[in-house]
Amino acid sequence: MVTFTTYQRVPCVFFFFFPFLCFHTLFSLAATTVRIRQGDVIRDTKGETLVSDNFNFVMGFFSLDNSSSRYVGIWYYNVPGPAFIWIANRDKPINDTRGSVTVGVDGNLVVLDGTRNPVWSSNISSLHGNGSEAVLHDDGNLVLSSGNKVVWQSFENPTDTYVPGMKVPVGVSMGKSYVFTSWKSERDPSKGNYTMGVDPEGLPQILVWEGGRRRWRSGYWDGRIFQGVYMTGNYLYGFTLNSDGKGGRYFTYNPLNGTDKVRFQVGWDGYEREFRWNEAEKHWSEVQKGPYNECEVYNKCGGFAVCDGLDLSVCSCIRGFEPKKREEWDKGDWSGGCKRMTPLKDERNSTSSVGTEEVSVGEDGFLDHRCMKLPDYAHLVSSMNDCEGECLNNAYCTAYAYVIGIGCMVWYGELVDIQHFEKGGNTLHIRVAHSDLGSGRKKNRIVIITAVVAGLLCLGIFLWLVWRFKGKLQVLPTVSSSSCCKKSDVLPVFDASKSRDMSAEFSGSADLSLEGNQLNGPEFPVFNFSCISIATNNFSEENKLGQGGFGPVYKGKLPSGEQIAVKRLSRRSGQGLEEFKNEMMLIAKLQHRNLVRIMGCSIQGEEKLLVYEYMPNRSLDCFLFDPIKQTQLDWTRRSEIIEGIARGLLYLHRDSRLRIIHRDLKASNILLDENMNPKISDFGLARIFGGNQNEANTNRVVGTYGYMSPEYAMEGLFSVKSDVYSFGVLLLEILSGRRNTSFRHSDDSSLIGYAWHLWNEKRAMELIDPCIRDSSPTTKALRCIHIGMLCVQDSAAHRPNMSAVVLMLESEATTLPMPTQPLITSMRRSEDREFHMDGLDVSNDLTVTMVVGR
The missing domain is CATH 1.20.5 (Single alpha-helices involved in coiled-coils or other helix-helix interfaces)
Incomplete structure (x- = not known):
C-alpha cells in the first residue's frame, strides 16, 4: 500500500510544478539570444546575454569584485571564473544595472547607460541604419553586418587577449595595426601601461611594449616557431604566417588539438602569457610566459653584451668587447653595455704608423657564438650563398646569421638584446678586428x-x-699518434688464448690472422685501441654523438683527416664476443648506398669497438622532430628519404648474401650523409638470434616501443614483415613530422590511430606536416599515406613485402589495395594496463605494453 500510494503521488507533484518549470524554461530562453537586430535590446537588469550558436562564448554585462561598475564583455561559456577575451566600455563603466546593448538607428552597435547615453559605440560612419545586425560567432568574434557586409568586428578591435581565429596583420600590410592593450590593474580593465603586437617595422616577431619602450620580444619568425623563445616545444607553436592575396600578410593561430581552449594575453603586470584550459582540473594553466626570466627582459645587459641566466655573472661582454663603464659594470649595473677593444679596419686608417715604419692592418673576421637569441633590428638581405661576404662588404655591418626559414640576416651598428641559451638558438657571427680573432684561443x-x-x-x-x-x-711495439691508425700496421691487443680461439672460429672470407693484422685483407682493418682513443679524444663527452642500445657512439678524426664514428660496445649490454664477431662478419659483407659502411673494428680485452663512416648530419630524428631543423625537410627531400630507406631495407631482406631482419628500424637509426641521403644503421645487431632470419620466435625482444609489430611485441614472432611494420610507422612519422609516441595522452593512442581516423574521414592530407602541406603534391602525399597504412596492418600476412613497397613508391601505376583498421585504434585507451614481461631479455630500454580488451 505504501508503495502504491507513493506511486500515485508522483504524477500529482509533477503536474503541480509543470507550469513553473515551463515558465522558468521560457524565461531562460528569453534571457539569451543569438543575434541583435535594430530595435532589439539586451538589458542588464534582466540578465540578458548574447550567445554563440554552439554556446562556446557569451556576451553580457559583468562587474568585478562586487563593484558597482558594470562592463559589457565576451567570455567563455560555462567556464568557471570567467576569462574575458574582449570588453567594450573598458574605459567608461556604467555605475548601475540599468545599462543596455542595442543596434542604434544609425546601424551602429552601442552600449547605453541608464540615461540612454552611449558609453561605447562601434562608430562606423558610413552606415545608413538599415538592416544592421550583430552576431557572436563560435570563435568569440562579435561581428556587425549591414546588408550582408561585415562592417565591424571585435577581432579587429581587440583589448588585451588574442584567441584562435584572429588575424593579426604584419606591419601595416592590411592597412591596420592591431595592438593588444593590458588592463590597468588586476581588477581594473581600463587601458594599462603595456601593449602587445607584431613588430610593425622589422622582421616578424611578437613584441611587448611598456609605453613606447620595448619590454620583451619573441625573436624572429622562421616559418615554424618564434626563434627567441627558449623552451619552444609546443610553446608559441601553432602560428601561421599567411598571405591575403593582395601583397599583405597576417598571423593566425591553430592549436595542435582543435578542441583546446587557448588564449594569449598581455597582463596588467607587463607579461605575455599563454593559457590553456585544463578540463580535468577546471582551471586555466599557464604554459608559456614572457619575459620568462631576467635575461628575457629586453636588452638586460646593454649593447654588445650577452645575458646568460645560468651564469653567475648574468651579463658578459662579447669576445673582443669590454665594458663601457667598468666601475658600474662591476657593481652589477650592466645597462651601459660594452664597446670594442679594437676598432674595425674601416673605422681607422688602412695603416698605422709605429715610429717611421708602417704596419698594415689585418682584415676583419668573425667570431662564432652558438645557441644565441639573435639581436634585435635585423635586416634581411637577398644573398643565399655568401652571407658572410654580404656583411664584410658593408663597412657598417657588425654581425650576420643564416637561419633556415628566414635566410641571410645582417645587423648594422650596436647589437642589442642578445641572450645565450643552454640549448637551441642560432649561431651568430660577430665582426671583430683581426687582432681580436685569437682572443678566444688565448683564454x-x-x-x-x-x-x-x-x-x-x-x-x-x-x-x-x-x-x-x-x-x-701480447704487446705490440708502441705506435706514435701520427701513424698509429694506418691500416697496414695495426693490430689489437688482446688475450693470446682468446686470439687463438677467435682465429680458429673465423673461417673462409672472415679469417683473422695474427700475422696478417687484418680481417679478410685490406678492406676490413683492425685498429689499435689506443689509436681510436686518441682519435676520439679519449672518448670525451664533447665527441659523444649519442647513446645506442648497445653503447655510446663517438665522433673521431684519424691522422689523415678522415672523420669516423666509433661505437663503443657496453660491457653491460650483454653483447659478448660471439655477438661482436657476428656483427663484424655481417656488416663487412653488406654493401649498399643506403646502408652505413663499417670501416673496421678494434678489440682489446673486454673493449670492443666498431668504426663506421661518419655521417655529418647525424640521424633523421634530429631533423624530423626538431621544430627548427624540420623545415629543411621539404616534400622532395622527405620522398627521397622514404624511398632510400625502402631500397636499403629491400637489400637487407632480399638482395644481400644473408637475409637480415633489422628489428629496430626507427628514425634514430637512419643516418644522413652530407647530401641528406639516408643510410640504415645497426642492421646487424639482431643477427645473434639465430638462423638465416626467415622467421623465428625469440624470448629476447630487441626493439623500440612504438615501432614493433604486434606479433613481435606480444609473442616474440619476427619476420621480414616485422620490419615492414616498422617502416610503415617511420613513413607516417616522416610525412607528419610527429613521433608515434607523441599521442600517448591524446584521444588517439598513437600516430597510427590518428592517421587511420583522418584516412577514414577523408581528411588524410591533415596528417602531412603543416610546414610542407601546402607545397606537397596531393596525389603523391595521399599515396604515401596509403602505403603507410598498408604497412602497419595488424596481420603480417596482410602487409606487403619490401619489394612491393618499393614498387608502390616508385610506380604510380600500381593499384593499391584498401587497408584495414588497425586494432590498436579501437582497443588501446588511457586505461590500458602495462605489464613487465618476466623472462624477456629486453634491449634498448624497451617496455612491452600488452593490449587488454575491455
Whole structure:
C-alpha cells in the first residue's frame, strides 16, 4: 500500500510544478539570444546575454569584485571564473544595472547607460541604419553586418587577449595595426601601461611594449616557431604566417588539438602569457610566459653584451668587447653595455704608423657564438650563398646569421638584446678586428696546457701498466699518434688464448690472422685501441654523438683527416664476443648506398669497438622532430628519404648474401650523409638470434616501443614483415613530422590511430606536416599515406613485402589495395594496463605494453 500510494503521488507533484518549470524554461530562453537586430535590446537588469550558436562564448554585462561598475564583455561559456577575451566600455563603466546593448538607428552597435547615453559605440560612419545586425560567432568574434557586409568586428578591435581565429596583420600590410592593450590593474580593465603586437617595422616577431619602450620580444619568425623563445616545444607553436592575396600578410593561430581552449594575453603586470584550459582540473594553466626570466627582459645587459641566466655573472661582454663603464659594470649595473677593444679596419686608417715604419692592418673576421637569441633590428638581405661576404662588404655591418626559414640576416651598428641559451638558438657571427680573432684561443691556453700535461701523465701510466702486465698480454711495439691508425700496421691487443680461439672460429672470407693484422685483407682493418682513443679524444663527452642500445657512439678524426664514428660496445649490454664477431662478419659483407659502411673494428680485452663512416648530419630524428631543423625537410627531400630507406631495407631482406631482419628500424637509426641521403644503421645487431632470419620466435625482444609489430611485441614472432611494420610507422612519422609516441595522452593512442581516423574521414592530407602541406603534391602525399597504412596492418600476412613497397613508391601505376583498421585504434585507451614481461631479455630500454580488451 505504501508503495502504491507513493506511486500515485508522483504524477500529482509533477503536474503541480509543470507550469513553473515551463515558465522558468521560457524565461531562460528569453534571457539569451543569438543575434541583435535594430530595435532589439539586451538589458542588464534582466540578465540578458548574447550567445554563440554552439554556446562556446557569451556576451553580457559583468562587474568585478562586487563593484558597482558594470562592463559589457565576451567570455567563455560555462567556464568557471570567467576569462574575458574582449570588453567594450573598458574605459567608461556604467555605475548601475540599468545599462543596455542595442543596434542604434544609425546601424551602429552601442552600449547605453541608464540615461540612454552611449558609453561605447562601434562608430562606423558610413552606415545608413538599415538592416544592421550583430552576431557572436563560435570563435568569440562579435561581428556587425549591414546588408550582408561585415562592417565591424571585435577581432579587429581587440583589448588585451588574442584567441584562435584572429588575424593579426604584419606591419601595416592590411592597412591596420592591431595592438593588444593590458588592463590597468588586476581588477581594473581600463587601458594599462603595456601593449602587445607584431613588430610593425622589422622582421616578424611578437613584441611587448611598456609605453613606447620595448619590454620583451619573441625573436624572429622562421616559418615554424618564434626563434627567441627558449623552451619552444609546443610553446608559441601553432602560428601561421599567411598571405591575403593582395601583397599583405597576417598571423593566425591553430592549436595542435582543435578542441583546446587557448588564449594569449598581455597582463596588467607587463607579461605575455599563454593559457590553456585544463578540463580535468577546471582551471586555466599557464604554459608559456614572457619575459620568462631576467635575461628575457629586453636588452638586460646593454649593447654588445650577452645575458646568460645560468651564469653567475648574468651579463658578459662579447669576445673582443669590454665594458663601457667598468666601475658600474662591476657593481652589477650592466645597462651601459660594452664597446670594442679594437676598432674595425674601416673605422681607422688602412695603416698605422709605429715610429717611421708602417704596419698594415689585418682584415676583419668573425667570431662564432652558438645557441644565441639573435639581436634585435635585423635586416634581411637577398644573398643565399655568401652571407658572410654580404656583411664584410658593408663597412657598417657588425654581425650576420643564416637561419633556415628566414635566410641571410645582417645587423648594422650596436647589437642589442642578445641572450645565450643552454640549448637551441642560432649561431651568430660577430665582426671583430683581426687582432681580436685569437682572443678566444688565448683564454683556452691554460686549459690546453693542462690537457696536454694530463694526457702525458695518462700515457705514462698506460706504458707502466703495459710493462707491468707484459707477461699476460701480447704487446705490440708502441705506435706514435701520427701513424698509429694506418691500416697496414695495426693490430689489437688482446688475450693470446682468446686470439687463438677467435682465429680458429673465423673461417673462409672472415679469417683473422695474427700475422696478417687484418680481417679478410685490406678492406676490413683492425685498429689499435689506443689509436681510436686518441682519435676520439679519449672518448670525451664533447665527441659523444649519442647513446645506442648497445653503447655510446663517438665522433673521431684519424691522422689523415678522415672523420669516423666509433661505437663503443657496453660491457653491460650483454653483447659478448660471439655477438661482436657476428656483427663484424655481417656488416663487412653488406654493401649498399643506403646502408652505413663499417670501416673496421678494434678489440682489446673486454673493449670492443666498431668504426663506421661518419655521417655529418647525424640521424633523421634530429631533423624530423626538431621544430627548427624540420623545415629543411621539404616534400622532395622527405620522398627521397622514404624511398632510400625502402631500397636499403629491400637489400637487407632480399638482395644481400644473408637475409637480415633489422628489428629496430626507427628514425634514430637512419643516418644522413652530407647530401641528406639516408643510410640504415645497426642492421646487424639482431643477427645473434639465430638462423638465416626467415622467421623465428625469440624470448629476447630487441626493439623500440612504438615501432614493433604486434606479433613481435606480444609473442616474440619476427619476420621480414616485422620490419615492414616498422617502416610503415617511420613513413607516417616522416610525412607528419610527429613521433608515434607523441599521442600517448591524446584521444588517439598513437600516430597510427590518428592517421587511420583522418584516412577514414577523408581528411588524410591533415596528417602531412603543416610546414610542407601546402607545397606537397596531393596525389603523391595521399599515396604515401596509403602505403603507410598498408604497412602497419595488424596481420603480417596482410602487409606487403619490401619489394612491393618499393614498387608502390616508385610506380604510380600500381593499384593499391584498401587497408584495414588497425586494432590498436579501437582497443588501446588511457586505461590500458602495462605489464613487465618476466623472462624477456629486453634491449634498448624497451617496455612491452600488452593490449587488454575491455
